[in-house]
Amino acid sequence: MSAFAASFRQEAARILRTPLDLFLLTLFPLVMLAAMAAMMWGGTLSNLPVVIVDQDGGPLARAITRNIDATPYLEVVAQTPQRAEALAMVRREQAVAFMVIPKGVGTRGATDPPVTVFYEAVFLSTGSVASTYLRLVTTATLLAQAPRDLGVAGASVAGRTLPTIQITLLGNPTLSLEWFLGMLIGPSILHLVIAISCIGSLGLLLRDKSFGAYVRDTPAPVAALSGRLAVHVLAGITWGVAWLLWMTLARGYRVEGSVALVVIGLVLLFIATAAIGLLFIAVTREVGTSFSSAVIVAGSALAYSGATLPLSGGLWYAQDWSKVLPLTHYILLQMDQLIGVTARADLTPMIALLLYPLIGGVVGMVLIVRSKRPV
Template sequence: MSTTKTRSSLWQVMQREWRILTSRPLYLFCMVIAPLFCYVFFTTLMDEGLPQNLPAGIVDLDDTALSRRVARNLDAMPQTEVIAHYANVSEARRAVQRGEIYGFFLLPEGLSAEAQTQKQPTVSFYTNYSYLIAGSLLFRDMKMLGELTSGAASRSVLYAKGASEDEAMAYLRPIVIDTHALGNPWLNYSIYLSNILLPAVLCLLIMMVTVAGIGMEIKGGTAKAWLEASNGSIATALTGKLLPQTAVFMLMGILYNVYLYGYLGFPCQSGIVPMLLATLCLILASQALGIVMIAIFPTLRLGLSLASLWGVISISISGFSFPVMAMPGAIQALSILFPLRHYFLIYVDEALHGYGFAYSWPHYVALLLFLLLPLLILGRLKTALLHYRYTP
């Protein structure tokens, strides 16, 4: 086929695909409305960075000036709000079970007297780890409060023995720890989560739309007409069908990058251009996987099931919620089969650390290698387009 004829066929297929995209509201929803909704939903859900004023309770069995000061200090912590005082542990436990509070702090009877006589009183705190984030934040605040309370009691004893401020602090904190949170010094959960959740949603939608676009050609019996428009070339047919989708998805990718790094001001040490390049590579890799999925399972139902399963697993196996290096060896090896994993590593190298292309180029190459996968199954896909009979 001559170059001119190939270009003409490609243009015809692209025009045909634009008509399909603009005539079916499903595509508008999956390619534009759903991504926009997820962008706004996830970023506004965590717009405060960290959850604030998580409800907690106090069980004060001591009822002294010291115990009341401890309760006020807990309520003053940014992630904790003391909403109730309970008479005993049983009442507080039932409140946790009913979901009214995420945890409670127990101040035992005789706390103040034992602290003054150096009898090492014990304070206890209980957090509900059924809610991981809420339980973790409350645990951190309550543990810190317990340490501060212990330190305050010890400092009072040292002062009573005639120690100076410097001597008391040197005894209580012989080593001062200077901590620095790299990449996300604000400890902002939106920065931690949104930078991967947004491309993960886009990746999932790309695979599903790619599978659906080809699968509906098979289901609707229009696959032969699609191939005829490309003069029988499966490569031209796929390129012409996916290029309009690529353009739309790239616009959505540019939008979330500008939204995150421009409007919201999330850290992007290397500038936005490398992340736009990574987004384009992610889109192309996701489309390539979609082609492979519908070629393996030329039934629309099975193809969409595989695409949705692969997209959901990508979120877990990418490594942003649980480190891949801590996963079993077989899972670590399989993680390279998920485009989102490589995108996440590019994001860490480029946006967070600002290392530059010299460190992240293998992951760009890995994403581009996904484009070779459809070449392995083009013959099977063409056979399915020509001869496969859809059975509901």
């Protein structure tokens, strides 16, 4: 039996008889992913509460209100002529947005007063989605009922045929937060868990802050260490694929590109995660410090990945730090495949993920193998 296979079997056996490590690689990911799935169940935004400030009271204003309430994405929870009352409802979190229909809407062509939408920035996702549908429904209603001239926010379409506008949302046509956040948070949780488990496993080999005794007693330390880490990499891949199957087969979301390429990305991500854990423990020779380093790198990875918070125009540090993190490159690959980007475009993130084991992993291995005495 090769040193890799023997070490793999020994590590698997150790995990099976160690309750804490077994929990970390089995029940803990299950609990975290299940909790996240429960929180985001039915994550498509619908029936968002909005208030209509109707200062006109005419038939067109009433038609706008009816059509807004008829869309499944919005629910008119109140109508009032007072803007202050609508603002108070938003501040009390009874609504996420309100729209002001001015007096004389749709009657004076290009000089029409604009229909105005307000939403609270605290409700960034829900407020922006609500405002979008308020504008779309209002525009459609005005187009349908205005006989000749139409002005929306100062735009005139008098005397010419309106073009057909088709909006297609790539990758997430239902605007589902479950699909969007699930495909981000799931891998990021597993990224952190596997980093922690790899460091904990390697930390058991330390004696007086040195890997010297382990290296001297192990005929092929590089293969043995690789086999030991492979157990954790396999656990991460298994949970990552299970989460992908849950989101696609069980919840019915669709990957427009290559599912196989997403799986390859998961393999590369967890190999990179193990390499980073190996490097941390090899450099610090301390489990606690390595855990802290893993939390800094993997725990903050999603925030700096550019998937939820835009980094363009930000500080150079944030942009450069994002490029250092392996999760950034995996998220880029995954999101490309969710919208059906060609595989050739994802060669760059795959090469970037390969650099972690080729550089970080090799450096970590060299530091461990050269460890001969306590430091």
